[in-house]
Amino acid sequence: MIRYLARRLVVAALLVFLVSSGALLLTRLAPGDYVTESLGVAGRLDAAEQARVRYGLTRSFASQYGQWLSNAARLDFGRSVAYDRPVSALVPERAANTILIAATALLLATLIGLPLGTISGSRSGGFIALGVRAVSLVLLSMPPLLTSLFLVFAAARSGWLPIGGMRSATGSGAIDIIRHMVVPVLALALPIAAMFERLQAQAVSETLAQPFVAATIARGVPQGRIIWRDAMRVAIRSVASVYGLVIASLLSGSFAVEMVTAWPGLGRLMLDALRARDMYLVAGCAAAGAAFLAAGTFLSDAAVAFADPRVRE
Amino acid sequence: MTPGRHSFAVTTGAVLLMVVVFSSAAAPFLAPHATDDRFPGLLNAPPTAIHVEDEAGRWHAPFIYQWRRLSQLEQLYEEDRSQPVPLAWLTGGRLVVSADESRAPLLLFGADGFGRDVFARLLFGARTSLALALIAALGATLIGACVGGVAGFSGGAIDGLLMRGSEFVLVLPATYVALALRAALPLVLTPPQVFLLLGSILAIVGAPSIARGVRTIVAAERQQDYIAAAISLGAGRLRLVLLHLLPATAGFLVVQLTMLVPAFIVAEATLSYVGLGFPEPVASWGTMLQDASNLRSIVDFPWLLSPAAAMFVVVLAVNLLLQRDVRVRARTRAASGLVLQ
Numbered sequence: 316m317i318r319y320l321a322r323r324l325v326v327a328a329l330l331v332f333l334v335s336s337g338a339l340l341l342t343r344l345a346p347g348d349y350v351t352e353s354l355g356v357a358g359r360l361d362a363a364e365q366a367r368v369r370y371g372l373t374r375s376f377a378s379q380y381g382q383w384l385s386n387a388a389r390l391d392f393g394r395s396v397a398y399d400r401p402v403s404a405l406v407p408e409r410a411a412n413t414i415l416i417a418a419t420a421l422l423l424a425t426l427i428g429l430p431l432g433t434i435s436g437s438r439s440g441g442f443i444a445l446g447v448r449a450v451s452l453v454l455l456s457m458p459p460l461l462t463s464l465f466l467v468f469a470a471a472r473s474g475w476l477p478i479g480g481m482r483s484a485t486g487s488g489a490i491d492i493i494r495h496m497v498v499p500v501l502a503l504a505l506p507i508a509a510m511f512e513r514l515q516a517q518a519v520s521e522t523l524a525q526p527f528v529a530a531t532i533a534r535g536v537p538q539g540r541i542i543w544r545d546a547m548r549v550a551i552r553s554v555a556s557v558y559g560l561v562i563a564s565l566l567s568g569s570f571a572v573e574m575v576t577a578w579p580g581l582g583r584l585m586l587d588a589l590r591a592r593d594m595y596l597v598a599g600c601a602a603a604g605a606a607f608l609a610a611g612t613f614l615s616d617a618a619v620a621f622a623d624p625r626v627r628e
Numbered sequence: 629m630t631p632g633r634h635s636f637a638v639t640t641g642a643v644l645l646m647v648v649v650f651s652s653a654a655a656p657f658l659a660p661h662a663t664d665d666r667f668p669g670l671l672n673a674p675p676t677a678i679h680v681e682d683e684a685g686r687w688h689a690p691f692i693y694q695w696r697r698l699s700q701l702e703q704l705y706e707e708d709r710s711q712p713v714p715l716a717w718l719t720g721g722r723l724v725v726s727a728d729e730s731r732a733p734l735l736l737f738g739a740d741g742f743g744r745d746v747f748a749r750l751l752f753g754a755r756t757s758l759a760l761a762l763i764a765a766l767g768a769t770l771i772g773a774c775v776g777g778v779a780g781f782s783g784g785a786i787d788g789l790l791m792r793g794s795e796f797v798l799v800l801p802a803t804y805v806a807l808a809l810r811a812a813l814p815l816v817l818t819p820p821q822v823f824l825l826l827g828s829i830l831a832i833v834g835a836p837s838i839a840r841g842v843r844t845i846v847a848a849e850r851q852q853d854y855i856a857a858a859i860s861l862g863a864g865r866l867r868l869v870l871l872h873l874l875p876a877t878a879g880f881l882v883v884q885l886t887m888l889v890p891a892f893i894v895a896e897a898t899l900s901y902v903g904l905g906f907p908e909p910v911a912s913w914g915t916m917l918q919d920a921s922n923l924r925s926i927v928d929f930p931w932l933l934s935p936a937a938a939m940f941v942v943v944l945a946v947n948l949l950l951q952r953d954v955r956v957r958a959r960t961r962a963a964s965g966l967v968l969q
Binding site for chain 1: 801811815894897917920926936948
């Protein structure tokens with residue numbers, strides 16, 4: 316078990332290292348640097364040169380990278396030139412905002428998708444199963460970019476919920492943040508909930524066809540108990556097995572949602588950093604994203620092991 | 629699922645897709661205007677309603693009313709009921725236009741912030757978006773089939789290297805990979821350059837999941853007797869791969885290709901939405917959505933969201949068409965990870 320955990324940790328560290336180094340290299344190779352992007356074409360050449368020396372952009376990539384790496388090993392990820400703040404202060408704050416909506420969305424999707432999937436999968440016909448199926452199909456066809464646009468439209472038209480941002484100028488406290496969270500979280504959660512519902516429905520109907528279910532019915536166990544206790548437990552494996560992949564699509568989806576709803580998360584920070592050619596900030600964002608990915612994949616593997624005892628061996 | 633309902637869903641999907649493809653192909657005939665025709669007096673004008681009954685309750689051939697601007701600042705409009713404007717059918721190579729285009733243009737889906745016809749831009753934009761997505765999906769399939777074919781056929785170290793590489797790209801959230809690649813290239817480019825660039829980026833991002841699937845199929849097929857027979861008959865490597873192994877992956881490739889197209893449409897829209905896609909005057913569904921990125925526009929001018937509705941129709945059509953296996957779809961989607969399709 317400890318060896319397994321250690322191996323996972325090494326792979327995770329490797330992922331973070333590769334992704335952040337790759338991001339740093341990519342930004343460095345990109346045409347233009349922070350100075351050209353911030354001063355623009357009107358900037359004077361000598362002023363630009365001075366700025367480059369000040370920001371340490373004149374050094375070779377090898378020496379820049381070496382220094383960044385040795386600093387990063389001591390948890391100093393450099394300074395963002397655009398925000399003039401240490402990367403290690405800027406990124407965690409934004410990453411926490413992204414994790415907040417991503418984790419809430421995943422939880423919500425599971426809480427909606429699993430029970431509905433169990434219901435629609437255990438009935439062959441009827442209004443409820445058909446209705447759930449149709450709604451799922453519609454939501455599956457709405458990636459977060461579209462759900463967030465439509466939800467923002469609905470929220471703004473009805474005036475029920477605030478749109479855009481994370482806090483309002485006047486409001487304060489947790490209630491205010493929760494009200495702002497509704498639109499981004501729903502936008503992110505609904506398509507995933509629909510996918511969970513479809514997967515669970517398919518798995519439940521497959522499970523109910525298995526001989527052990529017939530044997531349980533023959534022993535006189537009530538139907539509700541078979542569906543909600545036995546079949547659901549067996550079927551949940553198929554949802555658990557896609558959890559790891561859902562983590563990546565949560566990150567992708569949250570980017571679109573953050574852009575539409577102006578949620579101050581990692582995606583917006585990364586986009587700003589990329590456009591400004593703020594290389595240490597890009598690397599920092601990439602490292603945070605990779606760490607999130609690694610942690611999410613690990614948790615999802617743990618969920619699979621929890622749901623399916625056979626994997627544990 | 630009963631066979632009848634299944635085929636109904638598949639038929640609906642196919643019909644929807646055909647409508648989208650045909651209307652984009654016939655854009656010059658169906659659209660009343662060009663994509664860059666501007667009506668300066670009609671910024672953000674609402675959709676033109678087509679009437680058949682006039683104020684006095686008499687029935688006519690379909691006609692429209694002119695928009696009268698109530699407030700320039702708030703961009704509020706009202707129908708000028710005093711003079712109906714008839715529609716002109718099949719004139720100037722177009723299906724239908726207003727008889728008095730300069731005074732009362734036919735704006736079926738309203739106008740955008742520059743006073744351009746949203747309906748025309750939607751039809752012509754479909755060409756850009758669909759062509760880009762299709763070419764990128766073909767590219768991804770081609771790269772994926774080559775990489776997967778080589779890996780599955782040769783095995784050993786090459787196989788290991790190619791598959792580790794694919795897995796590395798596969799784990800990453802595809803939107804971020806596309807975003808980083810796009811942002812790392814020059815930000816200001818001409819439309820054809822952007823088309824080529826976005827096409828290549830999306831192809832690279834979409835290829836790894838296909839490569840993995842092809843590799844699995846090819847590696848399994850290689851063990852079959854008919855391959856041994858072909859080898860004993862003296863078939864060369866190239867012949868084996870092209871004539872025997874890759875055809876076995878055809879079914880898989882077709883499904884993947886079909887799923888990548890809507891994913892890439894949404895990916896283009898996401899990149900254009902954040903300003904990394906096509907530059908202005910080009911009409912694509914993504915650039916049109918960018919006009920709706922201002923919250924006030926979404927609320928007051930909801931017709932600007934019509935490209936989002938069009939995207940929904942395309943994704944829904946493909947989902948209906950490929951209803952059979954949710955699990956495969958879930959996996960590829962998360963793998964190609966661009967969007968939740």
